[in-house]
Amino acid sequence: MSLTEASVKNFLLGVVVTLVLLMLGGFFYLRMGFAEVRGDLPPSRFETWVMRPSVHASIAKRAPELANPVAPTDENLVAGGRLYLDSCSGCHGAPGKPDESSDSLYPPIPQLPTVGTELTEAQIFWVTKHGIRYSGMFANGKFHSDEKMWTMAAYIKRIKNLPEKVKEELAKPAEKK
Numbered sequence: 001m002s003l004t005e006a007s008v009k010n011f012l013l014g015v016v017v018t019l020v021l022l023m024l025g026g027f028f029y030l031r032m033g034f035a036e037v038r039g040d041l042p043p044s045r046f047e048t049w050v051m052r053p054s055v056h057a058s059i060a061k062r063a064p065e066l067a068n069p070v071a072p073t074d075e076n077l078v079a080g081g082r083l084y085l086d087s088c089s090g091c092h093g094a095p096g097k098p099d100e101s102s103d104s105l106y107p108p109i110p111q112l113p114t115v116g117t118e119l120t121e122a123q124i125f126w127v128t129k130h131g132i133r134y135s136g137m138f139a140n141g142k143f144h145s146d147e148k149m150w151t152m153a154a155y156i157k158r159i160k161n162l163p164e165k166v167k168e169e170l171a172k173p174a175e176k177k
Contacts, residue, residue: 039105039106039136040106041106042106043106043107048107051107052107055132055135059119059123059126059127059132060123062126062130063120063122063123063125063126063127064122064126065120065122066122066125067122068121068122068125068150068153068154069147069150070147070150070151070153070154071154072154072158074163074165074166074169076151076154077154077155077158077162077163077166078166078169078170079151080151080152080153080154080155080156081155081162081166081169081170082170082174083144083148083151083152083155084152084155084156084159085170085174086174087140087143087144087152088112088152088156091109091136092109092110092111092112092113093111093112093113093114094113095113095159095162095167095170096113097113105135105136107135109136112156112159113159113160116159116160117156117157117159119157120157121150121153121154121157122153124152124153124156124157125146125149125150125153128140128141128144128149128152128153129141129146129149
């Protein structure tokens with residue numbers, strides 16, 4: 001074996017050993033309880049750097065890009081707004097109300113009336129239906145029909161740019177059934 005072949009072989013062996021040691025180190029770091037899991041502390045920069053794009057990529061991969069079967073009429077946006085106010089606003093905020101809970105969990109709870117969302121309606125529907133593991137966002141598919149979740153998705157996608165008529169209707173107290 002020539003000196004060059006031996007050098008390449010040793011280099012590749014060093015790369016493989018380094019990767020194995022990094023994986024074992026990460027495994028033991030997690031299994032020995034060194035990773036912080038408390039919900040009242042912010043995640044590390046590394047965890048944020050790894051997880052935020054991973055969550056967005058997972059949603060984009062798993063949420064089929066379907067057209068919303070619920071038309072975004074004023075009536076449907078009001079219905080979606082009422083569902084949002086009843087089911088979602090406790091965590092995600094209500095339009096015109098101060099942000100009081102977004103820093104109570106990590107990752108922080110998106111305050112949708114303030115920040116809106118970059119997700120498509122299909123992705124909002126998927127997240128609403130299936131939830132996001134380890135984030136506090138639970139699966140609503142057990143509690144609401146697909147039609148109701150699509151109605152909420154239409155409202156949430158437009159939450160920062162609602163027609164005045166919809167805002168006025170949602171400002172009125174809901175009728176008791």
